[in-house]
Amino acid sequence: MVKRQVMFTFPQELIKEPIIYNLSQQFTVVTNIRRADISEDKGWVVLELEGEEKDIEQGIAWVISKGVRVDPVIGDIVEG
Amino acid sequence: MGYAIALRCRKCGREYPLEPRNLCDFCLSPLEVNYDYKSMAKAVSREKFAGGPQSMWRYRELLPVDSEVVDIGTGFTPLVKADNLGQKLGLERLYIKNDCLNPTYSFKDRVVSVAITKAREFGFDTVACASTGNLAASVAAHAAKVNMNAYVFVPSNMEPGKLAGTAIYNPVLVTVDGSYDDVNRLCGKLAARYNWGFININLRPYYAEGSKTLAYEVAEQSGWCAPDCVVVPAASGLLFTRIWKGLDELAMLGLIEPVNTHMYLSQAAGCSPIVNAFAAGSIHVHPVEPDTIAKSIAIGNPADGYYALRVARQSGGGASAVTDEEAVAGMRLLAETEGIFAEAAGGVVIAALKKLVASGLIKKSELTVAFITGAGSKTQEILSDIVQTSTIKPTPESFEEVFGVSV
Ligand SMILES: Cc1ncc(COP(=O)(O)O)c(C=O)c1O
Ligand SMILES: [Zn+2]
Numbered sequence: 001m002v003k004r005q006v007m008f009t010f011p012q013e014l015i016k017e018p019i020i021y022n023l024s025q026q027f028t029v030v031t032n033i034r035r036a037d038i039s040e041d042k043g044w045v046v047l048e049l050e051g052e053e054k055d056i057e058q059g060i061a062w063v064i065s066k067g068v069r070v071d072p073v074i075g076d077i078v079e080g
Numbered sequence: 081m082g083y084a085i086a087l088r089c090r091k092c093g094r095e096y097p098l099e100p101r102n103l104c105d106f107c108l109s110p111l112e113v114n115y116d117y118k119s120m121a122k123a124v125s126r127e128k129f130a131g132g133p134q135s136m137w138r139y140r141e142l143l144p145v146d147s148e149v150v151d152i153g154t155g156f157t158p159l160v161k162a163d164n165l166g167q168k169l170g171l172e173r174l175y176i177k178n179d180c181l182n183p184t185y186s187f188k189d190r191v192v193s194v195a196i197t198k199a200r201e202f203g204f205d206t207v208a209c210a211s212t213g214n215l216a217a218s219v220a221a222h223a224a225k226v227n228m229n230a231y232v233f234v235p236s237n238m239e240p241g242k243l244a245g246t247a248i249y250n251p252v253l254v255t256v257d258g259s260y261d262d263v264n265r266l267c268g269k270l271a272a273r274y275n276w277g278f279i280n281i282n283l284r285p286y287y288a289e290g291s292k293t294l295a296y297e298v299a300e301q302s303g304w305c306a307p308d309c310v311v312v313p314a315a316s317g318l319l320f321t322r323i324w325k326g327l328d329e330l331a332m333l334g335l336i337e338p339v340n341t342h343m344y345l346s347q348a349a350g351c352s353p354i355v356n357a358f359a360a361g362s363i364h365v366h367p368v369e370p371d372t373i374a375k376s377i378a379i380g381n382p383a384d385g386y387y388a389l390r391v392a393r394q395s396g397g398g399a400s401a402v403t404d405e406e407a408v409a410g411m412r413l414l415a416e417t418e419g420i421f422a423e424a425a426g427g428v429v430i431a432a433l434k435k436l437v438a439s440g441l442i443k444k445s446e447l448t449v450a451f452i453t454g455a456g457s458k459t460q461e462i463l464s465d466i467v468q469t470s471t472i473k474p475t476p477e478s479f480e481e482v483f484g485v486s487v
Contacts, residue, residue: 002272005108009366034108035091037364044364046108071367073108075316075383077267077280078210078235078260080376080425 003050005073006060010043014067020045027051027059046073083120084144087111087285090387098144100202100282110383111285113144121333126304129296136190136293142329143194144289150196150226154189155293157181159301159449164417165430169437173447175307177298178420180455184221184245186214186376186423187319187453191290192279196222198286199277205229209279210267212238213245213376214454219279220249231276235263245458260370284318284383291319295326298449299336306330306339308446309397311433313425313453314345314354315377317388323451324391343397344442345388346432348372348407348424354385358392358399365389373404373462374424376454398441402431410434411456412466421456429453 008020015038024031029051036045049056060070087096091109102111123141132138136155158178166174179187192215199207208231209219216232223230230251234243236258247253256263271278279287299306306327312320324343330336347355350372357365365385370378382388392399402410410430415421422430429450436442456463472478480486 004268005103034106042366044366048108069367071381072264072268074102074268074281074284075385076260076379076381077264078212078233079215079280080211080213080315080378 001050002053002056003048004056004060005046005048007071007073008045008047008063009069009071010038010045011067012041015040015043017066019063019066019068020047023049023059023063027055027062029055029059082144082146083115083117083123083141084113085116086114088114100198100204100277102282102284110387113285113289115142115144117329117332124333124335126300126335129300136193136290136297139293139296142292142296142326144286145194145197145201147197147201149193150200150222151193152183152189152221152225154182154193156297159298160418160420162418162450165414168413168417169434170444171437171442171448172445175298175302175447175449176414176418176420177294177449177451179294179451179453180420180422180426184214184217185455185458186218187291187294187451188214188218189221190293191287192218192222194290195277195279195283195287196226196228198283199228199279200226202277204275204277206231206274207277207279207283208233208267208270208274210234210263212242213458215279216243216246216251217249220246220251223251224249233263233267235260280316288318288322291322292326292329294319294451295323296330299327299330302447304330304336305447306336306341307449308340309342309344309436309442309448310451311344311346311400311429311436311442311448312451313377313429314347314382314388314399315379316382317345317354317384319451319453320345320388321384321391324395341395341397342442343391343395344432344436345392345397345399346428347377347399347401348374348428349401349403350374351378351380352401353380353382354388354392355399355401357385357389363389372407372424373459374407374428375459376423377425377428398436400432400435402428402435406431406434408462408466411463414452415456420452422452423454423456423459424462425454426452426456
């Protein structure tokens with residue numbers, strides 16, 4: 001089991017979809033929300049994912065395929 | 081022993097011991113070093129600093145270190161009065177903090193000097209970073225100085241020629257067959273898997289503190305006062321927040337008057353997530369895909385963007401983005417007026433300064449400091465089309481004919 005801390009950024013059209021719920025149902029990934037801000041036109045959620053490495057990878061790929069932007073919580077590591 | 085007492089979550093305030101760790105377990109926000117300022121205040125004075133070494137380590141008491149420091153000669157760089165540039169822009173009291181003049185030619189030596197000192201204290205024998213330029217060179221140089229292993233990760237689309245300034249220090253250079261984002265993800269996983277000091281991951285809270293020395297130096301070099309306005313380049317936003325913290329600490333320690341510095345951050349328009357949020361009045365920084373020649377500050381998902389945004393707002397400052405053309409013009413203007421050859425990030429700062437003055441936000445008589453954080457020799461390739469020479473035959477006559485001068 002591994003843990004991964006990520007930020008999801010939702011475009012307006014996806015705010016009402018139960019993406020995080022579906023992620024946990026379809027990929028055996030435990031989702032644990034730590035911070036979030038959702039308004040009418042956009043939203044972001046900081047959460048920890050826990051599961052098997054491959055389930056997390058597949059889950060994230062699915063979330064991205066839905067149109068959600070997924071970034072590491074620690075920000076970009078590659079610096080100039 | 082130093083005066084650092086704990087790591088503290090910037091969001092929820094939870095405290096953690098001083099160990100290699102960068103995120104709050106609870107809310108996943110960045111951690112920051114907290115100090116015993118009461119005891120620190122008793123140990124510092126203007127006179128004591130003045131008698132210290134001519135380097136960033138004259139402010140050792142304000143930094144989170146407990147052992148002999150790893151120093152390759154960083155800091156106490158010149159603060160020069162820029163009258164020619166000031167005149168061009170319409171400023172009477174403009175100063176340039178020239179941090180090109182560090183051992184590896186950028187301000188990153190300040191942050192890395194602290195991070196490697198901590199890495200050694202924590203007992204790491206290996207340090208690592210992911211960087212295409214300034215950070216890579218600095219990490220490799222400091223690791224060389226103390227005989228540590230250094231791994232430097234770069235995306236595969238990097239031109240190999242760009243890495244000579246890092247390779248010379250003989251780190252392990254790892255080219256990752258993948259994109260910028262792939263390298264980000266890989267490094268996140270490696271940091272979790274290996275017991276390494278990852279400079280901008282588990283050592284990040286300590287690394288961050290090194291940037292405060294820029295503020296200390298500017299204040300001391302100005303006769304112990306804080307500027308009215310500063311313009312600072314922002315990538316992750318960390319430098320910007322720590323310049324503010326540095327000034328704030330000096331005031332708290334009674335070394336300067338209460339700070340009323342307007343903090344302006346600058347980014348390239350091709351990668352300006354923090355400026356975008358400022359302009360939109362948003363409190364959240366939405367990540368972007370970088371597309372700019374100012375590669376050293378091209379961070380699409382800035383870890384400290386939220387906090388940088390807060391500093392810009394709270395200080396009555398602002399945020400300004402400039403195009404690549406404006407940045408190159410800024411580099412040229414700085415070189416032509418002050419004889420300082422900055423890299424693209426410096427061009428961004430000068431171009432942003434120009435805009436801020438033109439729009440009336442920074443006023444003529446305000447004491448203004450522009451932070452030039454990296455040297456131009458690092459990004460020469462973006463200037464290839466400014467080179468214009470006149471070819472002559474190897475005779476005095478040919479010279480006089482072409483240039484119209486006579487004896
Ligand atoms: C030359 C230069 N200036 C400024 C910065 C900004 O750094 P920060 O990530 O602290 O905002 C960087 C960082 O990579 C840099 O290389
Ligand atoms: Zn927290």
